[in-house]
Amino acid sequence: MYLYRMPFKKLHPQLQEKLASFQIESPTPLQCKSIPVIKSGINVFCTAPKDSGKTTTLILTTLNRLKFEAVGNAPRAVVLAQDKERAIELYVAFLAYTQHTPLRVYVGHEQLHVDIQKSEIFMGIDILISTPKSMNTLFLMNGVSISELKIFSVDDAEFLVKQSAYAAMLSITQSIKKCQYVLYAEKMHPMLRRFEDHFMEYSKKIRL
Template sequence: MSFKKLNPEILEALEINDFEAPTPLQKKALPVIKGGANVFCIGSKGCGKTTTIVISVLQKLKCKAVGDAPRALILVETKAQALKLKEEFEKFIKPRTLRVYTAYDEQTLDQQREEIYYGQDILIATPKRLNKLYLMNSLDLSQLKLYIIEDAEFAEKGLYFAAINRIPESIDKCQYLVFAEKLSPRLKRFEDTFMYRAQVVSVK
């Protein structure tokens, strides 16, 4: 089975980056995500979760920059993970199309607020920095289409758990995706706060 029914720019990028066929996780997850469901994507390291995130975001945003407010918000635990994920997006994005921005603690808040204000499509952030921006009313969440947690095991920690649950309180309508190696009882609790009627897609 090959990749199909994706934006032509995504298909082109997959070919350029030598992705010949979807992984078992991608076969199962991409149609469900494309259908608009909230999804827990569960699989071991190397099963293709990161590429699933990239494809899902680009498909949802139609590979085009629109407006000023972020339309996809992705939470990661560390600066290194944020920068790595941005690199993965850049493999798929043509110059001057979608705008990807990373927010982490080493940057100044004023700089981040200004750069986000002037327009970003995809915001990759660590929970601590995202929470600061949120509490300072520096995030326009009115256009958000996707709220994603990558390698979500970190989200089980008390400090992060509360912050992650706080953000959806200000989101009107959005699709939520959580990617992890295991669906723990604590992660499953997100279903009570924002992952309503979530589907579980898992591979070994």
């Protein structure tokens, strides 16, 4: 077992084992700054350059929040991605950490019929990875329960500056009463900052 510097040694033991198996010995500067803040449960804007560890941070903090437990049928974590291709990439990345565990990860996108998504989600999931349009359609059709949602993360959130994605995000979050939001991006775009007036109130900004 590798000896971890903070904040890895504060993560769930199964995450520490996974990191050791991937030979990831110590956190990046971004992970040192962001993981303790995200673990506290507050809303966070996390901005850092490409290849600084944002995606791994998203995965680690999501899995740590869910404690590697499968609970109920409704998703307790949502991850929003720009498009189908990126959603599938994130799904594969999550599976590397969740295989041989009880956690159920599901990926949806607009190319997959919404009725199929509804029926598969109904069977029970813990983490839902989706695109803005697909997620919004599910919400409007009551295709996914948000009653147990704990953490909502957005990967490479720059795509939310597009009007359609921005509107979809606002529509989605209007239905969620209580949840932690974490937005990852390379830069803080003025459109992203507008979310502070909606669901990102009292948010912490972490920059690298």
